[in-house]
Amino acid sequence: MADVLRVALAGLGTVGGGVIRVLDENRELIARRAGRPIEVVAVSARDRLKNRGVDLSRFAWVDDTATLADVEADVIVELIGGSDGPALALARRTLAAGKGLVTANKAMLAHHGLDLARAAEEAGTALKFEAAVAGGIPVIKGLREGAAANAIGRVYGILNGTCNFILSKMESEGRDFAEVLAEAQALGFAEADPSFDIDGVDAAHKLSILASLAFGTAPAFDAVEISGIRHLLAADIAEAAALGYRVRLIGVAEAGASGLFQRVHAHLVPSDHPLAHVTGATNAVVAEGNFVGRLLFQGAGAGAGPTASAVVADLIDIARGEFGPAYAMPADALATTAAADSGERRGRAYLRFSVADRVGVLAEIAAAMRDAGVSIESLIQRGASAEGSVLVAIVTHEGPERCVEHALERLRGSQSLTGEPLWMHILA
Numbered sequence: 131m132a133d134v135l136r137v138a139l140a141g142l143g144t145v146g147g148g149v150i151r152v153l154d155e156n157r158e159l160i161a162r163r164a165g166r167p168i169e170v171v172a173v174s175a176r177d178r179l180k181n182r183g184v185d186l187s188r189f190a191w192v193d194d195t196a197t198l199a200d201v202e203a204d205v206i207v208e209l210i211g212g213s214d215g216p217a218l219a220l221a222r223r224t225l226a227a228g229k230g231l232v233t234a235n236k237a238m239l240a241h242h243g244l245d246l247a248r249a250a251e252e253a254g255t256a257l258k259f260e261a262a263v264a265g266g267i268p269v270i271k272g273l274r275e276g277a278a279a280n281a282i283g284r285v286y287g288i289l290n291g292t293c294n295f296i297l298s299k300m301e302s303e304g305r306d307f308a309e310v311l312a313e314a315q316a317l318g319f320a321e322a323d324p325s326f327d328i329d330g331v332d333a334a335h336k337l338s339i340l341a342s343l344a345f346g347t348a349p350a351f352d353a354v355e356i357s358g359i360r361h362l363l364a365a366d367i368a369e370a371a372a373l374g375y376r377v378r379l380i381g382v383a384e385a386g387a388s389g390l391f392q393r394v395h396a397h398l399v400p401s402d403h404p405l406a407h408v409t410g411a412t413n414a415v416v417a418e419g420n421f422v423g424r425l426l427f428q429g430a431g432a433g434a435g436p437t438a439s440a441v442v443a444d445l446i447d448i449a450r451g452e453f454g455p456a457y458a459m460p461a462d463a464l465a466t467t468a469a470a471d472s473g474e475r476r477g478r479a480y481l482r483f484s485v486a487d488r489v490g491v492l493a494e495i496a497a498a499m500r501d502a503g504v505s506i507e508s509l510i511q512r513g514a515s516a517e518g519s520v521l522v523a524i525v526t527h528e529g530p531e532r533c534v535e536h537a538l539e540r541l542r543g544s545q546s547l548t549g550e551p552l553w554m555h556i557l558a
């Protein structure tokens with residue numbers, strides 16, 4: 131083993147800048163823990179002249195990011211982002227050259243993780259991605275190593291800091307979604323395309339990685355049912371609070387009778403559940419193991435310091451020679467599992483309708499529920515808006531989700547509805 135672990139770094143933005151700061155500030159400690167110093171030898175980003183507040187003059191600069199894979203380094207750290215394009219080109223070239231790859235890029239892993247894992251195995255090198263899921267929280271290590279003895283029944287959690295920040299602000303300040311979004315973007319943890327955050331795609335990228343580790347299955351991003359928080363109103367959050375719940379965007383993966391079920395959706399979380407108390411950009415992941423019981427991982431899911439902390443932890447593992455297959459078992463041993471039929475799902479639902487304020491509307495909604503076999507637990511109707519609409523919020527008893535779908539189909543096109551109904555699941 132060489133005396134030094136040589137690192138080349140692609141991408142010098144929020145996370146890349148953070149990695150240089152962590153390696154500088156904790157240099158001695160990291161060298162002692164890793165058994166040898168970890169040295170950045172070369173860097174690459176789009177703009178060489180940009181002031182990043184760190185001294186880059188000590189590193190070789192590489193203009194063409196893909197060729198960073200060819201420099202004399204042991205590990206390439208990819209912090210550019212994007213599922214394809216320069217990040218993927220660099221990742222493939224790095225592994226083909228037999229060098230280790232550390233990445234925070236959940237979009238790339240969700241789409242190409244299996245191929246990259248195979249390439250790493252063929253080359254006998256490391257592919258590590260602790261920073262890609264829940265930033266600084268060691269949840270990849272937790273599932274891959276700490277919980278490795280368990281069959282996992284379900285893994286779920288708050289996987290997107292931007293959405294959780296928005297939902298907590300809506301909750302504490304009673305403001306609507308659009309007002310809070312700009313504030314979240316200004317904080318630097320939103321994705322380059324913030325629709326990835328608010329439409330649930332980023333959380334789905336992360337969920338597909340967690341599910342693979344938890345269930346020993348090939349990552350299956352296309353099988354994740356995805357919806358986001360764009361259509362939530364401050365009134366939904368207030369209704370949820372009145373009913374004893376908080377609203378959180380939850381990614382959940384669960385082994386079902388017909389296959390693996392994966393969904394990202396706004397949920398009502400009972401206010402005594404640990405996830406109800408996770409506020410701001412914090413992330414939290416729960417894993418239910420058959421021997422260890424319920425594990426809760428919680429902490430900073432985004433931001434320069436926490437995310438860089440996870441990147442450097444991966445580098446320390448590689449410096450120690452401690453790495454195995456990327457997904458905890460060889461890529462060819464990962465099962466290809468069918469997506470569970472969502473029609474099998476049972477649960478309780480929160481349904482919100484914007485309706486015209488006139489006679490018979492409530493009866494029409496109640497009839498659609500009755501005819502579809504949905505049992506209503508509670509129903510609240512609240513005040514008229516300027517446009518003469520009122521909000522009707524319904525909580526159902528537990529039952530098949532398919533029945534709720536049928537009820538909503540019956541109401542589609544109804545003159546009584548003044549907007550699209552909103553459906554949130556209630557976390558069990």
Ligand SMILES: NC(=O)c1ccc[n+]([C@@H]2O[C@H](COP(=O)([O-])OP(=O)(O)OC[C@H]3O[C@@H](n4cnc5c(N)ncnc54)[C@H](O)[C@@H]3O)[C@@H](O)[C@H]2O)c1
Nearest residue numbers: 141142143144145175176195209210211234235432433437
């Ligand atoms: N910011 C976070 O909190 C966070 C948390 C977890 C994971 N991530 C992931 O980490 C990665 C980096 O995120 P970030 O927030 O640091 O992004 P960023 O936009 O702050 O930085 C991106 C860097 O990549 C460089 N870059 C962009 N396109 C390039 C190209 N074509 N060629 C060469 N360099 C290019 C930019 O110059 C910049 O230095 C992404 O995959 C992101 O999803 C970010």
Ligand SMILES: N[C@@H](CCO)C(=O)O
Nearest residue numbers: 290291292319321432
């Ligand atoms: N955009 C992501 C960054 C961390 O992956 C978030 O808001 O959680």
Ligand code: NA
Nearest residue numbers: 260263265267
């Ligand atoms: Na992590």
